[in-house]
Amino acid sequence: MARKAVYSKVAADMFIVQMSWTFWFLGILLAVQIIKMVIGGFQENGTDPYFNSVFIAANVYMLIIGIISIYFLPYYVENGVTRKDYFKGTFLALCGLSVAIPVIAICISTLENLILGNIVQFRDMDIVNSVAAKIDINSNIIGEVISGVVQSVILPPYISPESSWILAIAVFSLNIFMYYLLGWMISASFYRYNVITGLLFIGFSIIILLVRDGLLRTSLNLPVPSRYYIFESLPASILLLGVAILIVIAAVVIRQFTKDVAIKM
Amino acid sequence: MNVSCSELLLKYGNHIALDHINFEIQGEKIYGLLGRNGAGKTSLLSIMASFRKQTAGSITINGEDPFENSNIMEQIVFMYSKNYSEESETIQNMLKSAQRYRPNFDKDYAEYLIGRFQLDVKKPIKKLSKGMQSAFNVTIGLASRAPITILDEVYLGMDAPSRDIFYKELLQEQERHPRMFILSTHLVSEMEYLFDEVILINKGKLLLHEDFDTLVSKGATITGDKEIVDDFVRSKKCINEQQLGGTKSVMIFGELTEVERNDAIDRGLEVTPVPLQDLFIHLTKEEDANGTKSRLF
Known part of the structure; x- marks a missing residue:
């Protein structure tokens, strides 16, 4: 009974503090969006919708706040909260955050659409997916990895809200959820071990990211870069199970790294 | 509350920070944890507060393992000289968090202390002076x-009037809401009157755990004519001696019997107690120039 109360308190606090940062992030993007529209002279089809701007920028944002989230661990332990409650609370807050950001983005975008009509449309983001498939022109492994990471950050698997807003939100949520989780995993490895281990886990995160991209793109029938052709024979359910397994792996690693970690003083 | 350590061992790589520590403390008393720099005080306290796990041995609090134990952890507060250089939260907000997670937190009393220490609640903690940050920790x-309640050298940087407020408030709190206080300190002479019991550790080993009065009664300073003093202390453990002309003062460790005490007085010697600070210095001192070490246990 008491335990339940503590982790839900942590979840609520983590959600509130991170949402307060998120409002700044979303607010700045909204200001940029308005400036873009003013500069573009409110021409028809002149500007990408707000949803798309958030869709691209949120990955890096979530990676950064994921990295920061480890610094709440000493704060909670000092306040008499167990590492387990910190983990559960932070994970729940992450789930909330991953849903809240796309929902807010789609609401603002819908509003934008209602006010401005055709000026903002969801039309050409589909190019993102086809461009992603063409990007891998490098034949060596390093080029593959670099192009894969760049593409994953700036051209993540995308579903337009026009085709299915539920799926659009789900894919968006999954993207940012993954980035936060990987940021958290990297910072947990640096916190517990040393720089070398931390760097290894950056590499591990990149692998998870690339595999997840391939699994998700293939399962959504999006254009897929050639390196992911091995996934094509698999049914969507298996591919999505693969994504779930990657999430579980990252979460288990974070928990293992933090479950008995010494608090730095 | 009861805290019991059995064969507690903590290693950092090859370095042994705590070397098979055994002790048991209980009750609503003020414990003084003394030891030199690097003796292992903070390591011991951080295990009690679940900041880290021991390498081997066991620690129990009220019979339970405290590590990751929600019921125990919320009952232990561990304040230390924390680096607040990147803490941009205000005192006001930090108090709110403590109130949220500490079941017995008294907001009114916290506000009263903030007033006594004259802290600005709206300032970010990193902008406060070291002494004020310490007053906030207190x-x-x-x-x-x-x-x-574990206070690990929590007075660092506090000026004398603030430290005086701290000691007075500590004693008043102990009267109003008795609890187990563990104070780790270097300011032995200033704080010794607070202690009910003393735990002394040196180089990761437990040197002694005694009731304060029993401990100080174990030492005596014998002052008087050099030859008479030398004769009197011949069979005693001497931990320090000073001489000025024909007068000699020798600090001895080991309880004096009533007969011995009367004998000394009859022989014109002066017998005075040894301050805890001096016992601490001599019990933990390094090997001297002659390679002899004060080994008392």
């Missing part, structure tokens, strides 16, 4: 009213 430590 405030959290006392106002949390945790059944086990």
Whole structure:
């Protein structure tokens, strides 16, 4: 009974503090969006919708706040909260955050659409997916990895809200959820071990990211870069199970790294 | 509350920070944890507060393992000289968090202490002076009213009037809401009157755990004519001696019997107690120039 109360308190606090940062992030993007529209002279089809701007920028944002989230661990332990409650609370807050950001983005975008009509449309983001498939022109492994990471950050698997807003939100949520989780995993490895281990886990995160991209793109029938052709024979359910397994792996690693970690003083 | 350590061992790589520590403390008393720099005080306290796990051995608090134990952890507050250089939260907000997670936190008392220490609640903590940050730590430590309150050199940077407020408030709190206080300190002479019991560790080993009165009664300073003093202390453990002309003063460790005490007085010697600070210095001192070490246990 008491335990339940503590982790839900942590979840609520983590959600509130991170949402307060998120409002700044979303607010700045909204200001940029308005400036873009003013500069573009409110021409028809002149500007990408707000949803798309958030869709691209949120990955890096979530990676950064994921990295920061480890610094709440000493704060909670000092306040008499167990590492387990910190983990559960932070994970729940992450789930909330991953849903809240796309929902807010789609609401603002819908509003934008209602006010401005055709000026903002969801039309050409589909190019993102086809461009992603063409990007891998490098034949060596390093080029593959670099192009894969760049593409994953700036051209993540995308579903337009026009085709299915539920799926659009789900894919968006999954993207940012993954980035936060990987940021958290990297910072947990640096916190517990040393720089070398931390760097290894950056590499591990990149692998998870690339595999997840391939699994998700293939399962959504999006254009897929050639390196992911091995996934094509698999049914969507298996591919999505693969994504779930990657999430579980990252979460288990974070928990293992933090479950008995010494608090730095 | 009861804290019991058995064969507690903590290693950092090859370095042994705590070397098979055994002790048991209980009750609502003020414990003084003494030891030189690097003796292992903070390591021991951080295990009690679940900041880290021991390498081997066991620690129990009220019979339970405290590590990751929600019921125990919320009852222990551990305040130390923390680096607040990147803490941009205000005192006001930090008090709110303590209130949220500490079941016995007394907000009114915290506000009263903030007033006594003259802290600006709206300033980010990193902008406060070191002494004021320490006063804030004391405030959290006392106002949390945790059944086990650990204050690890929490006075660092505090000026003498603030430290005086701290000691007075500590004693008043102990009267109003008795709990187990563990104070680790270097300011032995200034704080010794606070202690009910003393735990002394040196180089990771437990040197002694005694009731304060029993401990100080174990030492005596014998002052008087050089030859008479030398004769009197011949069979005693001497921990320090000073000489000025024909007068000699020798600090001895080991209880004097009533007969011995009367004998000394009859022989014109002066017998005075040894301050805890001196016992601490001599019990933990390094090997001297002659390679002899004060080995008393």
